Amino acid sequence: MKRLEALDAARFLAYCGMVLVNFRIAAQVAEGTDWASVLINALEGRAAALFVVLAGIGIGLSKISAHVLMRRAAFLFALGLLNMIEFEADILHFYALYFMVGTMFLTAERRALCIGAIGVIFISTAAHLVVDYDRGWNWDTLNYCDLWSFPGFIRNLLFNGWHPVFPWAAFLLIGMAIARTQLHRPGVQNRLIIWGFGAAIFATFPARLVTDPDLVAVLGAQSLPPGPFYVLAGTGTACIVIGILLKLWPTIDRLRIGAVLSAPGRQSLTLYMSHILLGMGLLEATGRLNGSLSAPQVFFYAVTFCTVSSVFALLCSRKFKQGPLEALMRLLTEPSKNLTRNT
Incomplete structure (x- = not known):
């Protein structure tokens, strides 16, 4: 199936949302009622969910083998552990576990994926x-006290970390199920948008029907803790973005702005690491990781960084098919394919 560039664009938008949220977390910006805080709060948990759904769609559309997927999981796990030294809210090492779950469903039909x-x-x-x-x-500082102990690490990874396998692996399986549909058809795109709106709106109601704080947490649509209605809300938002971009992509392409969105989407792994090492590194070097920034300041810094990311990716794509980390991952996880190309 021809690569759907709209999905690359959606991946870039997910990246931009994650940059906003992660910069706010790193800069220790207090939550407020200003427009920037409201926007970032709305993106929290939604941008990352879109990222994982898109990963599932990518796996579902490809012909990747279980062996290659497991090798990619190992690569991302190692890279994520290194990244956690700088940023504990890393998502890459969680991706490794999502991929392990995905290997069990590579040939599954859509119904089996939904059941999974x-x-x-x-x-x-x-x-x-x-x-x-x-x-x-420690909710006051958003630090996980025993993260680097074995029990704490496993608990964080599977159950109560930033993006735990249960339930975040469901987003990957849902993405793989979406890939089993005919995404190029307008009817499918319309259903993604309509169903997405319905799911995102419905997910906000159950928590309003109860008063017990524990039930409110379980039935809420927030990402911490990630209850079933959070998964519904995150899936709904992802479907809206994917459906709209697929539907509007012919127009976007005619306006010759498609590459600005799709090129960085194909280099999302490289850009993800750069926003932590370079973006957060610059904030740290200037002494801004102490709560001194406001939400609007974080917003404009994040938008500037995403713009620079898009320009870099666009220039890079003119000479290379992949970003540096994407190329490294393929080199290490698909040695037979690279050997065949060289011979």
Whole structure:
């Protein structure tokens, strides 16, 4: 199937949303009621969910083997562990576990993928009802106290980290199920948009029907803790963005602005690492990681960084098909393919 550049564009938009949220977390900006705080709060948990859904679609559209996917999982796990030294809210090492789950469903039909996603959500919800979700967290500083102990790391990875396998692996399976549809058809695109709006709106109601704080947390649409209606809301938002971009892409392409969005989307791994090493590094070098920035200041810094990222990716794409980290991952995880190309 011909590569859908609209999905690359959606990946870049997800990256931009993650940059906004992560810069706010790193800069320790207090939540407020100004327009920037409201926007960043709305993106929290949604941009990353879109990222994972798109990863599932990418796996579903490709012919990747389980062996290659597992090698990519190992690469991302190692890269994510290195990244966690600088930024504990890293998502890459979680991706490794999502991919491991995905290998079990590579040849599954759409119905089996949906059942698998529901199973992941069910396990997560059951765990929230019987296990202390707050264990390990210092909510005042957003630090995970025993992250680097074995029990704490496993608990964080599977259950109560920033993007735990249960339920976040459901987003990957949902993306793989979406890939089983005919995304190029307008009818499918319309259903993604309509269903997405319905799901995102419906997910906000259950928490309003209860008063018990524990039930409010489980039934809420917020990403911490990630209850079933958060997964529904995140999936709905992802479907809206994907559906709209697929529908508008012919117009965007005719306006000759498609490459500005799609080129950075194909280099999202490189850009993700750069926003931590370079973007947050610059904030740290200038002494801004101490709560001194306001939400609007973080917003404009993030937008500037994303603009520079897009320009870099566009220039890079003129000479190279992939970003540096994407090329390295392929080199290390697909040695037979690279050997065949060289011979």
